[in-house]
Amino acid sequence: MECERFRKLTVFLEPIASLVSGGLSPAIAPPARSLVPLVSFPFETVYVRSIVAVSLYVSLCAVLASTLVSLPVALLVGFNDFPGKGLLTAAINTGMGFPSVVVGLVVLFAVSSQGPLGELELMFTREAMILSQFVLATPPITAISLAAIDGVDGGVRDAARALGGTRLDVALVTLREARYGIATAVLAGFGRAISEVGSVLIVGGNIAGVDGVSKTRTLTTAIQLEARQGRYETAMVLGILLVVLVLLVNGIVVRIGDGGVR
Amino acid sequence: MVLRARDVAVSYGDEPVLEGLSVGVEAGDVLAVIGPSGVGKSTLLRLLALAETPDDGTVELDGTDAWALDNGDRLRLRRRIGMVFQEANLFDASVARNVEYGLRVRRLWSDRLRDWAASIVGPSTPTDAVTEALSVVGLADRGDQPAGSLSGGEAQRVSFARALAYDPDVLLLDEPTSDLDPRNTALIEEAVSAARDRGIGVVLATHDMHQAERVADRAAVLLGDGIAEIGPTDRVFEDPNDDRTRQFISGELVY
Incomplete structure (x- = not known):
């Protein structure tokens, strides 16, 4: 099977x-x-290959980091009642609507030589792009995961505890019960990251070397460049590749979700 | 084995729910806690399950005050106690995985991770304890089924098997049959008797007095301000000492 x-x-x-x-x-x-x-194909294979690699690398790293931050935060907020919980939830939800160019601008200031992260010399690097996509992907992943965790019946948590579970066991049971919602959250975050143009353009600079190998050029920034320069065929092919990639990642995540049912 | 609440008090806000209440259960003893809704039966069971801290008094297992221990030691006490709720609260997984849960959380993390990795490759066979617990509730052949496909009565029986699988010293049952039809109620009551025969102490909270008469060795009548009467079930029902117990049992005292 x-x-x-x-x-x-x-x-x-x-x-x-x-x-x-x-x-x-x-x-x-x-x-x-x-x-x-x-x-x-009106382009070098190595050109497309490197662009796809940069796109996937940046977006997958950003989504992985976002998920690792979002799930504990969603569990903490979901499990506890504290003053300001409603305000915090509203703030997270608002974060889903951050304009990506503004995030790009803020990250650009942060990594610029005078910025707080200036010493790391991240300007126009893939790591800066990961940082900006992390900022963009974290709110949707946290908000949707939180809604999913809130939706898990409190009785299931009581049962896990009554059967001898520790706090960690109860958290794991909750994550498992909320797995479809969490898969949706990760997909929404990935969708936001890989299809985003504004911030990666600002902090990454859309750079490809003279050898045609992408340094910080992603599918989205490449598409907008190719289209602007009138190379519509290339832009179309890149666009199709982007859609196929998103479909593939969706398929894989849904498969993983189904596999967890047993 | 003795699980005992001694002079416990609990209040929610300014509202006292239990005050100065003492009750205990021994191995192979079935104690029914009867009384009207909202009188604190569930709170008493949550105290006995070590799921809630008493404001006053102690909860002791074999003479050890659970709330004087650190978290790790209290977890070890807690793991000798099983609890079944009014709702089945099954996990979204197969019946066997549900029943196995209590055993799984008691294993070492290294073993759990190995089993988890193995479960990705292929389905695992249920352990003997799981099969045995399921056969007590008459569902031995349903281990592979998703829990979501069960009827309400079957789900509650699985919930009972889930608490039985790790062989607890005490079982706490909070109105386990109040949503069930007569057949499933009878099957749960049989399972309670089977648990008693295995030497498990049982505390059964119920508002069904006939059920208390059928399954319990002793009955504690919980009315507004504490335990009105406690004693052998037959004696409490046929010849109660307390006036209000008499009125409650005969249906004259209505809350």
Whole structure:
């Protein structure tokens, strides 16, 4: 069953993987090659490959960091009643609407040579992009996770405790019960991160080397550059790749959620 | 084994719920706590389950004052006690995983992580304790089913098996059959008897006096201001010493 699933997934992934990596596996070589003259890619494979790699690296790192911060915060806020809880929840919800260019601007000031993080010399680096996407992705992941955790029946927590669970066990049970909501939260955060242009453009600078290898150029910033320069075909292909990537990540996260049901 | 609440008092805000109340249960003893709704039966059970701190008095297991211990030692006492609630409160997982939960949290983290990794690769077979606990409630063949697919009565029976699986010294049952049909009620009552035969002490909170007569060795009648009467079930029902108990049992005292 698991093997079957995995096989299906790899068959699905292979054409895209080979397009991105530039290497064509013999099994699928004919259809993949026949596509080339039809579309006649107007760009170097290494260019696309590096852009996809930068996009995924930046967004996955940002979402991973956001999730690691968001879940404990959501658990703490969800499990405890304290003065100002409503205000804090409202603030988190407001964070979902942060304009990304403003976040980019703030992160730019922070990493600039006079900024508080100036010594780290992060200006126009992927790490600065991760930082700005982290700021953007954390509010939606926290807010949606919090709603999911709040939705878990208090009786389930009582039961976990009564059966001998520690506080950590109760937290784990709650996370497990809220797993679909949390998966939605992570997807919303990933969607926000990978499809975002404004802040990564400001803090990353959309840089690619003369060798055509992306330094801080992501799919989104590349699309806006290609479109502005009139290379609409390239922009379209990059756009399709972006949508496919988002679909793939969605599929994988949903699979993981389903796998946890047993 | 003796689980005992001694002179316990609890109040919510300015409202006293329990005052100066003492009650205990021994191995193989079934104590029914009867009384009208809102009189503090659930609070008493939560105290006995060490889920709530008394404002005054002590809760002792084998003479050890639970709230004088640190968290780790109190957890060890808490883990000798099982509790079943009015609602089944099952986890969104298979029946077997639900019943296994109490055993799982008692294992070392290294073992738990290994089992978790193994469960990703393939389904695990339920342990003997899980199968045995499920057979006590007549659901031995339902381990693979998702808990969500059970009827209300079946879910409550699984909830009972879940508390039985780790072989507690005491079982606390808070109105476990108040939402159930007669057949499932009978199955739970049989399971209570089976637990007693295994030497487990049982405290059963109920407002069903017939149920108390059917399953309990002793009955404690809890009225507004504490325990009005406690003694062998037959004696309490047939010849109560306390006037208000007599009125409550005959249905004249209505809350």
